[in-house]
Amino acid sequence: MHMNAVYVMWLREMKRFIRSRSRIVGALGQPLLFLIAFGYGFGPVFAKAGQGNYLEFIAPGIIGMSIIFTAIFNGMQVIWDRQFGFLKETMVAPVSRLSIMFGRTLGGATVASIEGMLVLIIAVIVGFRPSSWAGIVPAILVMLLIALLFSALGIMAASRLKDMQGFQIIMNFLVIPLFFLSGALFPLNTVPSALLFVARLDPLSYGVDALRYFLIGVATFPIALDIGVLVGITALFLAVGSYFFSRMEV
Amino acid sequence: MEAIIEVKNLTKKFGDFVAVQDVSFSVEEGGIFAFLGPNGAGKSTTIKMITTLLRPTSGTIIINGHDPAINPDFVRTSFGIVFQDPSLDDDLTALENLHLHGILYGVPKDMLKRRIDEMLTLVELTDRRHDFVRDFSGGMKRRLEIARGLLHHPKIIFLDEPTLGLDPQTRNHLWSYVQKLNADEGITVFFTTHYMEEAERVAKKIAIIDHGVIIAQGSNDELKKQTSTTTLEEAFLKLTGSDIRHEAGNALELSRAHQRMWQGTNRR
Numbered sequence: 372m373h374m375n376a377v378y379v380m381w382l383r384e385m386k387r388f389i390r391s392r393s394r395i396v397g398a399l400g401q402p403l404l405f406l407i408a409f410g411y412g413f414g415p416v417f418a419k420a421g422q423g424n425y426l427e428f429i430a431p432g433i434i435g436m437s438i439i440f441t442a443i444f445n446g447m448q449v450i451w452d453r454q455f456g457f458l459k460e461t462m463v464a465p466v467s468r469l470s471i472m473f474g475r476t477l478g479g480a481t482v483a484s485i486e487g488m489l490v491l492i493i494a495v496i497v498g499f500r501p502s503s504w505a506g507i508v509p510a511i512l513v514m515l516l517i518a519l520l521f522s523a524l525g526i527m528a529a530s531r532l533k534d535m536q537g538f539q540i541i542m543n544f545l546v547i548p549l550f551f552l553s554g555a556l557f558p559l560n561t562v563p564s565a566l567l568f569v570a571r572l573d574p575l576s577y578g579v580d581a582l583r584y585f586l587i588g589v590a591t592f593p594i595a596l597d598i599g600v601l602v603g604i605t606a607l608f609l610a611v612g613s614y615f616f617s618r619m620e621v
Numbered sequence: 622m623e624a625i626i627e628v629k630n631l632t633k634k635f636g637d638f639v640a641v642q643d644v645s646f647s648v649e650e651g652g653i654f655a656f657l658g659p660n661g662a663g664k665s666t667t668i669k670m671i672t673t674l675l676r677p678t679s680g681t682i683i684i685n686g687h688d689p690a691i692n693p694d695f696v697r698t699s700f701g702i703v704f705q706d707p708s709l710d711d712d713l714t715a716l717e718n719l720h721l722h723g724i725l726y727g728v729p730k731d732m733l734k735r736r737i738d739e740m741l742t743l744v745e746l747t748d749r750r751h752d753f754v755r756d757f758s759g760g761m762k763r764r765l766e767i768a769r770g771l772l773h774h775p776k777i778i779f780l781d782e783p784t785l786g787l788d789p790q791t792r793n794h795l796w797s798y799v800q801k802l803n804a805d806e807g808i809t810v811f812f813t814t815h816y817m818e819e820a821e822r823v824a825k826k827i828a829i830i831d832h833g834v835i836i837a838q839g840s841n842d843e844l845k846k847q848t849s850t851t852t853l854e855e856a857f858l859k860l861t862g863s864d865i866r867h868e869a870g871n872a873l874e875l876s877r878a879h880q881r882m883w884q885g886t887n888r889r
Contacts, residue, residue, distance in 0.1 A: 373727075375724050375725075375727065376724070376725055378724075379720075379721050379724040379725060382721075383710065383713065383721060386712075386713065386717070387712050387713075390712060391712075452710075455707070455711065456704065456706050456707045456708035456709070457708055457709065457710045458708075459674065459704055459708045460708045460709070460710075460722070460769075461725070462673075462674055463672055463673060463674060463697055463702055464697060464722075464725035464726060465693075465694040465695070465697035465698040465725070465726060465727070466694070466725055466727075467694070620669075620674065620675050620676070621669075621674055
């Protein structure tokens, strides 16, 4: 592992992020809409069903949503770099492709976690109150873990795709199902067992569950299971992603 | 002189399609080598194999004493490359692009700043160093890529059609640098071009590839003598014929076009 290469690839992601203010703002619009429309729109129904405050419930889910979208989008940047040629520059550099991949993943994950934190702030502004403020710190660590997992997944997918057409497929058949089936929008403890089974296969379910545990003190799975699954899948995706990335031909 | 690039029986297949077949040549240290051929002849595929971007199907390559397949990182520090199409990060400034390159290539920090200044002066981009690359013209991007390719003091510089789309002034200027670098620093130059007069003027040795096979190699004079012609362009046309070639965008494109042709799938 070449730490300088990891650092410089991370730095590149950060520079690009800071410079694209329109993207930051754009990426916050959707979560805000979800929080208001769902949080307040479904709130009364949710309360009537005896499940409590819906805004409190979905805020961690919406944070998870913004992280998965930003992280995968960032990982898929590899396709852009391939299209615009910059990828070749990194592929002929005398550093292991593992370091390049790792630097990119860390950069994408940092960006996605920052988005997650911004969504948390927005949620607080529209009325969300965490059950304990002390839970914020571990919640941020969970955000980073979710972000790492999905950045690695994004790079993994991008390494296998040749063009932008594939991007839509990934969005429609991977990211959107991962989000909707994760229990980000509904409680998993009351759903039909078939849906629960599918949700259990979705790594985002554990991420959102861990966020709920730390932010509102409610969880479906044991927290140790959540963290264990997140760490395990992240390690797996990083390994597979770097293998695919290192085999890439441009 | 020692050969710094030694290619033996190099072959690359994409599916059933043979892009490069049994190619052998060598480039001596400090030489200027022109690799010529019509579109789709296998030039870029060969360069990609030499520069560790593609894995050969068979054959051996030795660059600066090492095999790119076995010791890619050593080989990668030995050369700089200017690709056929741009490979800069448009969202970074000229300076940032060079800095990123320097870090990736492990140029020591104290040396990096000096070297970047030197290179920017060489390509006359010093006053534009804080500008974003996306605002650069084609010629400026090319110059920046050359500066970047030379930043880490490589022993070999690969230039894949470096003058494509440049005006005569910039082209002239570019070849003057390249010749100066070759003379002053002893950098080995390996280039491709479609402008025969460039190869005639600059190259000490020339190889011509067509349909993936090397059909002639030697000095400019040798090639002309061999074909009884008076210019390299005539020699080239005599050797490769005057049919117009079709070329898919790149190797990937080529293999995909091929797959479509043979499997009848129409994915796009």
